[in-house]
Amino acid sequence: NWKMNQSIKSSIDFVKENYNDLLELTKKSSIIICPSFPAIPFVLQEIQKSDLDIGGQTCSPFEQGPYTGQVSASMLSEAGCSFCIVGHSEQRAFLKQNDDDVSLQAEQIFKEKLIPILCIGETLKERNEKKVKKIIEKQLLGICNFLKKTKNTESPICIAYEPVWAIGTGKIASNKEIEEAIEFIDTFLKKYKIKNYALMYGGSINSSNVKKIKKIKKIDGFLIGNASLDFQELKKIVLS
Ligand code: 13P
DSSP states (O other): OOTTOSOHHHHHHHHHHTHHHHHHHHHHSOOEEOOOGGGHHHHHHHHTTSSOEEEESOOOSSSSSSOTTOOOHHHHHHHTOOEEEESOHHHHHHSOOOHHHHHHHHHHHHHTTOEEEEEEOOOHHHHHTTOHHHHHHHHHHHHHHHHHHTTOTTSOEEEEEOOGGGTTSSOOOOHHHHHHHHHHHHHHHHHTTOOSEEEEEESSOOTTTHHHHHTSTTOOEEEOSGGGGSHHHHHHHHHO
């Protein structure tokens, strides 16, 4: 997740300069790059023949219409994205998105047959108040109900557990904290008979701490912010 960090030029340079290495990395792991909206077509042009995937960083909760500044899931699909992040804590915090908004966005993403990367996780205050499970449940509920109601429990979905206090702070959650959250998410999804899901962790992942987190059996992948801007770091993370 490059967030609003790379310019269009530095996004293109990143994939151009590291193209062969990126191809090697895709043999080890699925790699999804989430550039800024304007960089998406340029990045896609560079990686057309590769197994790399592109994702949007968010999308509109609406399908189409007079919503200035919004980008629809169908536009992302048309642009060539196959994934879309939804419910990122930065969106929840800065744009005051609530769980209903996030569910509507996810519905649009499913409708376009893109794969949502749903971000969930508690703030430090919520953790200190022992509300982690309650928050996770609240953040999963709308989407799980939608999938159940529409009989879409086979639709692929990625769930990224990103404790808000670990994002961009250099403070990573402990294995015990991640395990407890991931276990809870896994059980919750199973209760809703959601079948096709990947569980990820995000928050201050880098090449020095990733090995430890990879020991958690139920973690399928990582949502990486800062460390994904440095190709050598990204490479070490994938190869660790
Ligand atoms: P950092 O890896 O910079 O903490 O960001 C995590 C994140 O928000 C990924 O979506």
